[in-house]
Amino acid sequence: MRIALAGNPNSGKTTMYNALTGRNERVGNWAGVTVDKKEFHIKKNFYDGAEELIAVDLPGAYSMSPFTSEESITSTYVKNEHPDVIINIVDATNLSRSLFFTTQLLELGIPVVVALNKSDINEKKETKIDEKLLSEKLGCPVIKTVSVTASDKGLLEVVKAAVAQKGKEQKAPYWEGNVDLTDKNAVTESDRKRFEFVNGVVKQVETRKILTREKNSQDKLDAILTNPIGGILIFVVVMFLVFNISQSQLGPYLADILTGWIESFQGFVADKLSGASPFMQALVADGIVGGVGAVVGFLPLVMVMYFLMALLEDCGYMARVSMVLDPIFKKVGLSGKSVISFVIGTGCAIPGVMAARTIRNERERRVTAMLTSFMPCGAKLPVIALFAGAFFADASWVGTLMYFVGIILIFVGALLINKIAGHKVRKSFFIMELPEYKIPSLKRAFYSMCSRGKAYIVKAGTVILVCNTVVQIMQSFTWQLQLVEEGMEHTSILASIASPFAVLLIPLGFGAWQLAAAAITGFIAKENVVGTLAVCYGVTNFIDTEELALVGGGNQVATIMGLTKVAALAYLMFNLYTPPCFAAMGAMNSEIKSKKWLFGGIGLQFATGFTIAFFVYQIGTLITTGSLGNGFIPGLIVVILIAAFIAHLIVKANKSIAKEYALGNNMSNSAKSA
Numbered sequence: 001m002r003i004a005l006a007g008n009p010n011s012g013k014t015t016m017y018n019a020l021t022g023r024n025e026r027v028g029n030w031a032g033v034t035v036d037k038k039e040f041h042i043k044k045n046f047y048d049g050a051e052e053l054i055a056v057d058l059p060g061a062y063s064m065s066p067f068t069s070e071e072s073i074t075s076t077y078v079k080n081e082h083p084d085v086i087i088n089i090v091d092a093t094n095l096s097r098s099l100f101f102t103t104q105l106l107e108l109g110i111p112v113v114v115a116l117n118k119s120d121i122n123e124k125k126e127t128k129i130d131e132k133l134l135s136e137k138l139g140c141p142v143i144k145t146v147s148v149t150a151s152d153k154g155l156l157e158v159v160k161a162a163v164a165q166k167g168k169e170q171k172a173p174y175w176e177g178n179v180d181l182t183d184k185n186a187v188t189e190s191d192r193k194r195f196e197f198v199n200g201v202v203k204q205v206e207t208r209k210i211l212t213r214e215k216n217s218q219d220k221l222d223a224i225l226t227n228p229i230g231g232i233l234i235f236v237v238v239m240f241l242v243f244n245i246s247q248s249q250l251g252p253y254l255a256d257i258l259t260g261w262i263e264s265f266q267g268f269v270a271d272k273l274s275g276a277s278p279f280m281q282a283l284v285a286d287g288i289v290g291g292v293g294a295v296v297g298f299l300p301l302v303m304v305m306y307f308l309m310a311l312l313e314d315c316g317y318m319a320r321v322s323m324v325l326d327p328i329f330k331k332v333g334l335s336g337k338s339v340i341s342f343v344i345g346t347g348c349a350i351p352g353v354m355a356a357r358t359i360r361n362e363r364e365r366r367v368t369a370m371l372t373s374f375m376p377c378g379a380k381l382p383v384i385a386l387f388a389g390a391f392f393a394d395a396s397w398v399g400t401l402m403y404f405v406g407i408i409l410i411f412v413g414a415l416l417i418n419k420i421a422g423h424k425v426r427k428s429f430f431i432m433e434l435p436e437y438k439i440p441s442l443k444r445a446f447y448s449m450c451s452r453g454k455a456y457i458v459k460a461g462t463v464i465l466v467c468n469t470v471v472q473i474m475q476s477f478t479w480q481l482q483l484v485e486e487g488m489e490h491t492s493i494l495a496s497i498a499s500p501f502a503v504l505l506i507p508l509g510f511g512a513w514q515l516a517a518a519a520i521t522g523f524i525a526k527e528n529v530v531g532t533l534a535v536c537y538g539v540t541n542f543i544d545t546e547e548l549a550l551v552g553g554g555n556q557v558a559t560i561m562g563l564t565k566v567a568a569l570a571y572l573m574f575n576l577y578t579p580p581c582f583a584a585m586g587a588m589n590s591e592i593k594s595k596k597w598l599f600g601g602i603g604l605q606f607a608t609g610f611t612i613a614f615f616v617y618q619i620g621t622l623i624t625t626g627s628l629g630n631g632f633i634p635g636l637i638v639v640i641l642i643a644a645f646i647a648h649l650i651v652k653a654n655k656s657i658a659k660e661y662a663l664g665n666n667m668s669n670s671a672k673s674a
């Protein structure tokens, strides 16, 4: 038996789904968190019958006539897939808005059970809803629930009621009648009537106590956090704190402990392998344990960051951030909705890109999907932490800078795309309900952190492990399948494949084949940059810089990698701002839905990564040493070619706009004369 969970955005569908199924899907305190359908069986402690109950979590929707693609997932599902029962999750604190959708669901004929969710908040605010009367008015069971409490009695009752309703006929309390959906006026008129009906019901069932004091304190906080200037400053400070704690304070402290364990494990493995061939020793101890260990060593940094971000999302702050940044992003044709993609993208670019689905305007959605990966994701954190630790004494400005450069690139990118695609920046509407502030749940943040941490470990144990093994083998053999001799590393398969790429990177300051190989494996998964560097340079623990000192002699990580500080910064930026991993490119493909835009986007990302690394390296070298870096002229030629190509595209776009404009004028002139 299939039970669909449907309702307005942010009403608590996913929270209930997680409680019923024991899953750990993404929950956030704003509208539009879930963008895809998810299903799983309901746990046995909610229902002891023989039949298996499947809960289906759906994206939030305000109406059955969808505006955005994630809303249409919901209406298509409930209309076409005929779930046995619908549990309609209603935000009890916002009854009149929610019941609009409820009355539409009731018209489908599928049995509905209404869950009056967040009833704990109503209790606090002393808002009373007569659920018996409401149930009579709607013609379906109505049950109070608190989804955040797993032991809530309401959850049990809701499931029980859903099972009891199966197969029953559902009557609708309100019928729209036959409205011509293509006639805008008729639809508006019918919506107005529906609202009237709903408001009539709400008046009868709800009694609210006017609480001025609490409302005021929320409003006061909003006035500060969404202040156009103060709000942005606060955002900068908050983000700095997040990076400082995760990458300079608590994160490295925990990472130190973890790497200690990894090292002893590596020692243990090396011991066991003492009789094996040197190749096997290198493959297992350095390639597999060392390479994977180097990536896993950064896990605490990533997890601390995920934990803090989950707290920020849950308390309602992130919704304010998107509101504060909305006017700024509007200037380049994006909106506060895009900000949500960018914020989610700091965890992982894939859900970030997918969140673009909630954007109505197609161009805005494509641009957002293209630019989201400029925000460094969790997989890029180890790369940032590695370079911040090895070259800049763990300074937290490095991480913060990478995020702000990311934001700037998003701006510039959006401007360029608008120019290239020939779009005038038009105002798009951004209506975002500000969810109520609440004390963030430590438990949820902990679960969210663990589930993402698990995904990180799984990735390290699969993709990264395979990549490191392949890299280690390719590095150990020549094309004649002979073991590479010491001092002859450049004859390895890996070196010969990566070298041609390395030549291209000379103007950026990092023309070594090892660095090129790491950047290439980075497209499979960004953590690979760390893993491959670990394998290629035989360094296994990047967090403990003392070890690096041992390998390089003196505290000279630069000697190991052959990089100056400036070149290291350029290399870091190159890895962050060129295209993301293949999986994220796949997500871009599915949200952008146009090959031309997709390849345009990937081209733009390559051009951005190259250009920024070129300028950082060349200008930085000029400032620090007084002369330009290697390969300045060829690099400059490439940058000029990129600029010329973009200029060409812009001119072309302008011409076609001018032509269209002229055509439009002619037509209106001829219309006048006619």
Ligand SMILES: Nc1nc2c(ncn2[C@@H]2O[C@H](COP(=O)(O)OP(=O)(O)OP(=O)(O)O)[C@@H](O)[C@H]2O)c(=O)[nH]1
Binding pocket: 008, 009, 010, 011, 012, 013, 014, 015, 016, 026, 027, 028, 029, 030, 031, 032, 033, 034, 035, 058, 059, 060, 061, 117, 118, 119, 120, 121, 145, 146, 147, 148, 149, 314
């Ligand atoms: N106080 C309280 N908060 C709740 C309850 N149920 C959910 N929430 C909170 O409401 C917010 C939204 O929850 P979600 O489960 O993500 O909502 P959703 O309906 O899935 O939202 P979309 O996926 O965006 O449509 C989260 O901050 C939850 O912690 C509840 O019963 N009581």
Ligand SMILES: [Mg+2]
Binding pocket: 013, 014, 015, 026, 027, 033, 034, 058, 059, 060
């Ligand atoms: Mg959801």
